[in-house]
Amino acid sequence: MKAGTIPGLNHPGRPRFVLASSSPRRRDLLAQIGLVPDAIDPADIDETPLKGELPGPYAGRVAAEKAAKVAPRHPGSVILAADTVVGVGRRILPKTEEPAEAQACLELMSGRRHKVFGGVCLIGADGRTWTRTVTTVVAFRTLGAEEIEAYVRSGEWKGKAGGYAIQGLASLFVREVIGSYPNIVGLPLAEVGGLLRAAGIDPLGLKADS
């Protein structure tokens, strides 16, 4: 094997792999483990939380619904879908679209911990389905009003769960991360690697689990 190449993920004969996501972060995270999807087919579903739904179950449910929506369009393919949800206590924070929403999220998270729930759903070529939710705890330091204003002006929060993106300027706010870092960005890679292997797309070129 050539130095620096990743052996297993794109091996000939592996099942066709479809990423059911429009997120460039998810594409980048998969590229980090050497996996280039054969197709990208985002799922357009209603992401409204159910009445009283908690953030963890919500992340898993939405990921499963995204995968189930896309799977019939790709028979015989492996489908991966995900959903990233930020929760403070029992509350689900929005994917922020307006500056005032982002400001409210940052004020809420300032000086305290929140949880990022990464729901992932993988459907195998034979229709077997795995759904997992991975939790990462993130502690923000106390943020000044001017810092929050400056961050809101940056626009980096647009379309991001909880109104921030840890891979950018918001890294300045993070005092501590407990758990998977890539889960915050969009995919819990350790978990995803295990599921891919079970579905016959074997990271590191190991034999797939049966």
Ligand SMILES: Cc1cn([C@H]2C[C@H](O)[C@@H](COP(=O)(O)OP(=O)(O)OP(=O)(O)O)O2)c(=O)[nH]c1=O
């Ligand atoms: C908390 C946080 C979220 N995010 C992003 C990841 C997700 O793209 C987004 C949450 O929205 P999602 O609904 O999980 O994903 P999406 O709408 O971007 O893409 P798709 O539904 O097609 O898969 O927030 C970051 O990029 N960095 C962060 O630190």
